[in-house]
Amino acid sequence: MASIKPSVPKGTRDFSPAEMVKRNYIFDTIKSVFRKYGYQQIETPTMEKLSTLTGKYGEEGDKLIFKILNSGDFLTDANIDASNINLNYKKLTLQISGKALRYDLTVPFARYVVQHQNEITFPFKRFQVQPVWRADRPQRGRYREFYQCDADVVGSDSLLNEAEFIMIYDEALTKLGLKDFSIQINNRKILSGIAQVIDKSDNIIDLTVAIDKLDKIGLDGVIKELLEKGFTDADIDKLKPVILLEGNNTEKLASLREALAQSEIGLKGCDEIETVFGYIERCPLQTAKLELDITLARGLNYYTGAIFEVKTNEVNMGSIGGGGRYDNLTGMFGLKGLTGAGISFGADRIYDVLEELNLFPAGSNQTTQALICNFDKEGELYSLPLLQRLRRHNINTELYPAGAKIKKQMEYANNKNIPYVVVIGGDEMQTGLLTFKNMASGVQEKLTADEIVAKLNRD
Incomplete structure (x- = not known):
């Protein structure tokens, strides 16, 4: 096929x-x-009865109404000989269509x-x-x-x-x-x-x-x-x-x-x-x-x-x-x-x-505010409480599934215009200081989970 x-x-x-x-x-x-x-x-x-719409928009308007065929074998129900349909289209429409968009x-x-x-x-x-x-x-x-x-x-x-x-x-x-x-x-x-x-x-x-x-x-x-x-x-x-x-x-x-x-x-x-x-x-x-x-x-x-x-x-x-x-x-x-x-x-x-006029607000093409990047299953599990905290503060956040290289994760953030990335690796889990990156400026800093929540709340 x-x-x-x-x-x-x-x-x-x-x-x-x-x-x-x-x-x-x-x-x-x-x-x-x-x-x-x-x-x-x-x-x-979405659909109304055809009788509700017909005759309300003038003759030209009626021609532009999208009709919906009756379900099932509409030709049999309409008592029409399918081999010789030579009827006025208006009369035919009323027999095979009772609804319209x-x-x-x-x-x-x-x-x-x-x-x-x-x-x-x-x-x-x-x-x-x-x-x-x-x-x-x-x-x-x-x-x-x-x-x-x-x-x-x-x-x-x-x-x-x-x-x-x-x-x-x-x-x-x-x-x-x-x-x-x-x-x-x-x-x-x-x-x-x-x-x-x-x-x-x-x-x-x-x-x-x-x-x-x-x-x-x-x-x-x-x-x-x-x-x-x-x-x-x-x-x-x-x-x-x-x-x-x-x-x-x-x-x-x-x-x-x-x-x-x-x-x-x-x-x-x-x-x-x-x-x-x-x-x-x-x-x-x-x-x-x-x-x-x-x-x-x-x-x-x-x-x-x-x-x-x-x-x-x-x-x-x-x-x-x-x-x-x-x-x-x-x-x-x-x-x-x-x-x-x-x-x-x-x-x-x-x-x-x-x-x-370029009047859409800056960032109006972005839906996610922060992406949490990690390197393995241990990092993924460590990230979940932070992910939940950010979302409970109405900060749109994603967690990238473990196993991908950091370059791929950063490309994902760039392609989706995500403004901030939190990177969690072995050092971050040990010290509790997480890498927080501003994707627009490229500036990175080490922040606690509380500081990240506070910073994203302000933005």
């Missing part, structure tokens, strides 16, 4: 120990901030809230860090299996939630070492108001899709696209001052209020943004620049209020986070009128940013 060349499916990845330390550093940092703001962690199954964390969260509504304390603040799967075409930065890092609050329409999401982004990304990043905010109601004042409410999608491209295709490109979609020169004249808003956030809001004076919904959007800014004034941000950007139109079919997007200004990278306010998330499962808001961190992109 021919040997099979080992590989992973396209669009998936292995993560080495060094990569996992860095990934966990990102996840642990973000989770610690979520918890600080009262968010509690949940997990949902989750496409995102939002729909499973909505299902969870409805299913557990009698156990949940509302407002319900949850976070979730788990992998999702999409049958997309793999390319650079786009994977079929990737992690999402979400926080949502449901059952509260308070704008304090939006303000806290801004604070969470600011605190988490500051903790990760970013020094120059922007949190852009807009409001769906403002976009609706803009469409209303030029009498193009039915074309709001065309309008927002075009202005969302302003930074990519410029004003001329936006105007060209709008004219092609049926907007008039008069419409464009009204839109220009709004699209090209200038000044600080207060000045932008004043200009918007003037432009949207005839739109009740547009002014309500301005009020909501102003309220969020008021909260932030009382809780100043550490690092982030908070910017009103009315060209921001992500997820327009989904969001009903605030819309967020986070970008780093230190690296040429797309969005590293985003979210917004939505109404009736749980309505798809029969629980109407439950408003919510949520954000997501782009963990994979954040990883690339930290790597490029």
Whole structure:
């Protein structure tokens, strides 16, 4: 039998120990901030019922759901003639597949809230860090299996939630070492108001899709696209001052209020943004620049209020986070009128940013702090009490199995980036003074077991 060349499916990845330390550093940092703001962690199954996921992401999204074949002889169970499968693929899928890998964390969260509504304390603040799967075409930065890092609050329409999401982004990304990043905010109601004042409410999608491209295709490109979609020169004249808003956030809001004076919904959007800014004034941000950007139109079919997007200004990278306010998330499962808001961190992109800026902490690629080297069974047995003491002091320690030459043991420490080595030979066992080596500086000293524990505790 021919040997099979080992590989992973396209669009998936292995993560080495060094990569996992860095990934966990990102996840642990973000989770610690979520918890600080009262968010509690949940997990949902890797797979959901296909009926739970289908129809929630639009026709294109449905095509990207990874279906799972029913176990056993699914063709017999489905009453299908296996020799002549000439069925519509959608009908066939429903007969041979009842489950699918989750496409995102939002729909499973909505299902969870409805299913557990009698156990949940509302407002319900949850976070979730788990992998999702999409049958997309793999390319650079786009994977079929990737992690999402979400926080949502449901059952509260308070704008304090939006303000806290801004604070969470600011605190988490500051903790990760970013020094120059922007949190852009807009409001769906403002976009609706803009469409209303030029009498193009039915074309709001065309309008927002075009202005969302302003930074990519410029004003001329936006105007060209709008004219092609049926907007008039008069419409464009009204839109220009709004699209090209200038000044600080207060000045932008004043200009918007003037432009949207005839739109009740547009002014309500301005009020909501102003309220969020008021909260932030009382809780100043550490690092982030908070910017009103009315060209921001992500997820327009989904969001009903605030819309967020986070970008780093230190690296040429797309969005590293985003979210917004939505109404009736749980309505798809029969629980109407439950408003919510949520954000997501782009963990994979954040990883690339930290790597490029060299922001991972020194030693973040090392998991073992000390290696105990010995030469024989007697040294191995002598080492065990010290090994246990160090571990009880939460010092990650390994004991190299007896019998290897000291050179091999030192190479092991170097290859794993272990910063300290304790060498125990005959002299060390006789005197109780153990050889303690700093692998970075090469400095060696003779220390007692107590001194080694104390020294590693300080580090």
